Amino acid sequence: MQEHSLGKKVKRLRNSQGISQEFLAEESGLSIRTIQRIEKGETSPNGDTCRKLSDALKVSPNDLMGWTQVEDVEFLKKLNLSALTFIFFPLLGILVPALMWISKKDKVKDVDKIAKKVINFEIMWVILLFLIPVIIKPILFGFIDLLMEVLLSSFNMSYSRLGFDHLTDAKIIWILMYLVNIYYIIVNTFRIHDEKKIKYFPSIKFLKN
Template sequence: MKNKFLSKRVKELRRRKGLSQEELTENSGLSLRTIQRIENGETEPTGDTLKRISKALNVNPEELTDWAIIEDRGYLKAMNLSSLTFILFPLLGILVPSIMWIAKKDKLKDINKVGKNIINFQITWNIILFAGLILNVVVLTNKINSTGNITADYFISSQKFNIIFLLTMYILNVVFIIFNTYRIQKIQNVFYQPKINFV
């Protein structure tokens, strides 16, 4: 590997993280001169030095050595659209994008940011979906237990709630996926809400 590529990558990642050379020195436990020589391409770091720098920058060592991280909007869009598999089964909306994210993790520009947003949104969406359906069953069961029976009108309204809730949740998910595919195409940050950060 040529020093100039590694030096460019270290410098780029350090600046992206908003760190000065002195802060990187402090976080990595390396000398300032070592950091300067690496960034100027004067020396090639040892494996231990690479590990220290990658830990200080909070990235995988491969992200430092694999300087050819490329931009592939097509893959990002495909990964985003793969979450439409939730239509077949809700958990597929988490599983398929996760597999695509892991396959190219740290190899494509913005894949970590996009992948984590998609997965966190899909996990949150699944939790809300199943919690809403379970809550409706609990309310229906409590009504039966408290009255001893249940009227046909109440049962029908409970089923209507389920249908409206499911339709709303599915439409919301599809709209977010399409909206964010457009944002990826336009080189804008994805926007998924609500989402809890699980990954």
């Protein structure tokens, strides 16, 4: 069914541009037999073949390959949930979704969009995780200390940090970050199930859509 859809798309685009199968074969670098088989739905072209066809037909690969992509919400949910592997080791939250993405790239609708958002967030999360002892902790707890001192001084009270050391401070932030990551993954899994856009914050577009 998918092959027939792509074949019809290729044939329709070719006819609308008034070009022959021979010309399309020459422009794309594919054999005329390959073009004929694709248009008849006798073969399922790979990503490279689709890109050659899209260049020759002057359309974007997404427009052309979108006809071969299937909707698989369950896979998208599993891809999103695979980021929970960060619990065992932070980098797994990046590597596992990336491997699942590669396995279904150009085959499942919206897989690129979901995978890139998840991976971008997990990359940002890992960076922040390792910056905690150096940057985040001093800034956050420095602000808390200043705020508490100002508030308590108005009541002629002194502020004590309850004996927390620097390692305890870092552990508190790490625990909060792990909880935030888990929260985002679970909430966005429900959003995928409801066919809504997923939202991850903060996130930098290391992988652009």
